[in-house]
Amino acid sequence: MSRLLPTRTDAAVERSCNPDVLSLDDDETRDVLEALSSETAYEIFRLLNQTPATPARIAAELDQSIQNVHYHLTNLESAGVIEVTDTCYSEKGREMNVFVVSQDPTLLFLGTEDDRTSLKRAFKSFASLLGPPSILLAAGESISRIVTGE
Known part of the structure; x- marks a missing residue:
């Protein structure tokens, strides 16, 4: 039923x-x-x-x-x-x-609004540790919007 x-x-x-x-x-x-x-x-x-x-x-x-x-x-x-x-x-x-x-x-960023450029550097460092730069390519557009505030 x-x-x-x-x-x-x-x-x-x-x-x-x-x-x-x-x-x-x-x-x-x-x-x-x-x-x-x-x-x-x-x-x-x-x-x-x-x-x-x-x-x-x-x-x-x-x-x-x-x-x-x-x-x-x-x-x-x-x-x-x-x-x-x-x-x-x-x-x-x-x-x-x-x-x-x-x-x-x-995404929790342990910095201030003024530290947004540090966020981009952190992603680059993270990607270099993992090897393939494809991580940044996949997230590149989102990261650039975050960093530039667009």
């Missing part, structure tokens, strides 16, 4: 190619670090980075109370690192949000 209301989601984790760059002198950076500072929040974020999930599924997988999971989901959503992507329904017919990591990846 098919169900009237969907109890599962077919949402997928899709990431864009435009990273959000956070630096130390940015208030958003503080919010992200505070939201991820607890072990439970960090584990929730890691789980959502692998697959979309409802609060009930997260609570079951991490052996946490649903109230604790809701608290951390609210903090993570307020910081902008996760978002609601879909809605499904429990066996009892209750509406449940399905959470995923935010579509834009986030």
